[in-house]
Amino acid sequence: MALDQIEPLKQAALAELTAAEDLKALEQAKVNYLGAHGKFTALLKSLGALPKEDRPAAGKLINQVKTELEAALSSRREELELKAAMPKEATDFTLPGRRRALGKLHPLTQVTEDIVRVFRKIGFVVADGPEIEDEWHCFDALNTPADHPARDTQDTFYVDAAGEETSRQLLRTHTSSVQIRVMERQPPPIRIIAPGRVYRRDNADATHNPTFQQIEGLYVGKGVTVGDLKGTVEFVFKQLLGDEVTIRFRPHYFSYTEPSFEIDFSSPLVRKMGKDWLEIAGCGMVHPQVFENVGYDPEVWTGWAFGFGIERVAMIRYGINDIRLFYENDVRFLEQF
Numbered sequence: 001m002a003l004d005q006i007e008p009l010k011q012a013a014l015a016e017l018t019a020a021e022d023l024k025a026l027e028q029a030k031v032n033y034l035g036a037h038g039k040f041t042a043l044l045k046s047l048g049a050l051p052k053e054d055r056p057a058a059g060k061l062i063n064q065v066k067t068e069l070e071a072a073l074s075s076r077r078e079e080l081e082l083k084a085a086m087p088k089e090a091t092d093f094t095l096p097g098r099r100r101a102l103g104k105l106h107p108l109t110q111v112t113e114d115i116v117r118v119f120r121k122i123g124f125v126v127a128d129g130p131e132i133e134d135e136w137h138c139f140d141a142l143n144t145p146a147d148h149p150a151r152d153t154q155d156t157f158y159v160d161a162a163g164e165e166t167s168r169q170l171l172r173t174h175t176s177s178v179q180i181r182v183m184e185r186q187p188p189p190i191r192i193i194a195p196g197r198v199y200r201r202d203n204a205d206a207t208h209n210p211t212f213q214q215i216e217g218l219y220v221g222k223g224v225t226v227g228d229l230k231g232t233v234e235f236v237f238k239q240l241l242g243d244e245v246t247i248r249f250r251p252h253y254f255s256y257t258e259p260s261f262e263i264d265f266s267s268p269l270v271r272k273m274g275k276d277w278l279e280i281a282g283c284g285m286v287h288p289q290v291f292e293n294v295g296y297d298p299e300v301w302t303g304w305a306f307g308f309g310i311e312r313v314a315m316i317r318y319g320i321n322d323i324r325l326f327y328e329n330d331v332r333f334l335e336q337f
């Protein structure tokens with residue numbers, strides 16, 4: 001063996017390694033040079049034939065070349081492995097990316113948030129109460145007598161039928177129960193709204209659903225008048241549905257307010273729906289008995305309250321004619337908002 005054989009062999013090996021087109025060809029190249037019967041191995045074996053004084057230098061050189069070849073081998077292997085892992089078909093990196101479908105807030109949540117935003121502007125805070133209520137907070141404290149039709153099992157979902165003499169549990173039929181809960185736990189003055197879900201034993205049709213949502217409002221202070229109530233309601237609806245909105249109060253009866261009114265609402269949108277007025281809320285001046293029931297002095301405190309349906313507002317705002325659409329969770333409906 002001659003030392004000058006080493007360099008050409010190394011060049012040939014490197015050329016073959018880098019030319020390998022796939023992992024199989026690379027393995028073959030490795031066997032050809034570094035395998036048990038490879039050319040390099042053979043060269044190594046022939047070291048013994050060298051004159052003694054040349055052996056150390058030759059051994060050093062061969063080892064150096066071997067390290068070099070192994071490095072070239074493993075770097076080519078990495079390249080080829082990467083190539084093997086790539087998709088077989090060409091990738092068009094100019095294609096638009098895949099978008100994730102983004103969720104949105106439910107239209108009723110959007111409307112609720114808008115209503116809350118308007119009330120916050122005039123100093124109201126959000127209050128909350130349980131959906132599973134008792135008869136006291138839902139009816140008795142609101143001055144609703146035991147024989148009132150709203151309390152009938154036909155209209156109210158009672159959770160436990162037993163123990164009729166105590167305050168039974170029920171699914172609240174309105175958010176007015178939150179008025180009582182708030183007044184029981186804090187002294188006046190009060191300025192709250194309470195959005196939330198309510199339940200009634202109604203059969204679902206275009207305008208009824210066994211569950212729907214209301215917003216309750218309660219304002220308690222000194223010298224509060226119907227004028228404050230009307231001004232507030234008008235401000236809120238104009239903010240929500242536009243300046244062309246007009247409202248009117250019609251005398252009505254609620255056990256927890258005196259006097260009581262229903263609020264009708266008119267706007268170009270309402271007229272487009274073929275109506276002059278739409279009933280939208282109930283309201284009135286808090287009944288003195290309600291103040292008594294929560295321990296407020298009715299000689300000192302006055303206040304107003306209202307409650308309206310959130311679906312109603314959403315239906316007017318978006319021109320929706322069937323309340324059940326809000327509860328079907330059909331994305332074709334929901335994604336429009």
Ligand code: DAH
Nearest residue numbers: 174257282283284305306307
């Ligand atoms: N609770 C009534 C309902 O569900 C709405 C209502 C009327 C709320 C008058 C009030 C009120 O706070 O004062 O139909």
